[in-house]
Amino acid sequence: MRKIVGIGETILDIVFRNNQPTKAVPGGSVFNCLVSLSRTGVPVEFVSEIGQDHTGSLILQFMRDEHICTDYIRVYEGRRTAVSLAYLNERNDADYVFYKDYPQERNLLNLPTLRKDDILIIGSFYAIDPLLREAVNRLIQRAKEAQAIIYYDPNFRPSHKESLDMLMPMLEENFDCATVVRASKEDFQYIFGMSRAEEVYAKKMKSHCVNMICTAGGDSLTLCTPAGTKTYEIPQVTPVSTIGAGDNFNAGFLYGLMAGNIGFDDLVNLEESRWDEAIGNGLKFSAEVCCSYDNYISTEFARTIRAHSTL
16 A cells, blocks of 8 residues: 655644734644645655654654654654744734754664655755755655655745755755655745746756646646646635645645555656646645644545545
């Protein structure tokens, strides 16, 4: 049976509205994606790190309750689990402040295996952090050797722009290894100095990865492949919070690959209708998560997905 493996940060998100804490939920870009996928019945495995503290224990129990394998979670003795403060503005977008307590040496020695047509999702600074590069590369290499699908969401924050010259080789390595890249127009602006999807694809991305999805918030989504370019309209919702919107597009899209039985070889020349189906799932998941303060699709929404699932 196919599975989805993710590697990324585990963090406790404390959400503020009008400068008052509203909710605290386990988070992290890849983490959010995997929780939603697990709720739909997809087998998932996660590689990450937490501190040996009360917050870490809560998150580990949350993962077990969500049927996420915890065999590959590194627990650092005497360290505190990472926390983010997410301040929602009038558009319900978030500004973040992070508090982290990682050791100087971060060893992720225990990594899962992958088989053909499994999916590996990598993303955010975690995928280019020099302190974690060896582990990320080992997992990418396993995926490449197995002919697993590699899905990359750079989620590049403006706070890392000053280090772009140092980080660019690792970004490009990830682009080269990816089967599909999904990034926002802001990501591309920060990384390449351009944001129009067609220009990014022609001048930069096509030489790295031939399947590119560019999102533009609530405005539109552009798919670029060797077969051409297609723009998709975004479902209009009144968001409660946009935290996790991109992560859950990733979840819905990957669910679409699994439900549509789309494997590694299929993505070389995938039919337009099958792209439509996978992207449509991504947009549904993203719209759903904007309707609550949670970072993942609701269990009620997941039940409706499972009721019609072909998995």
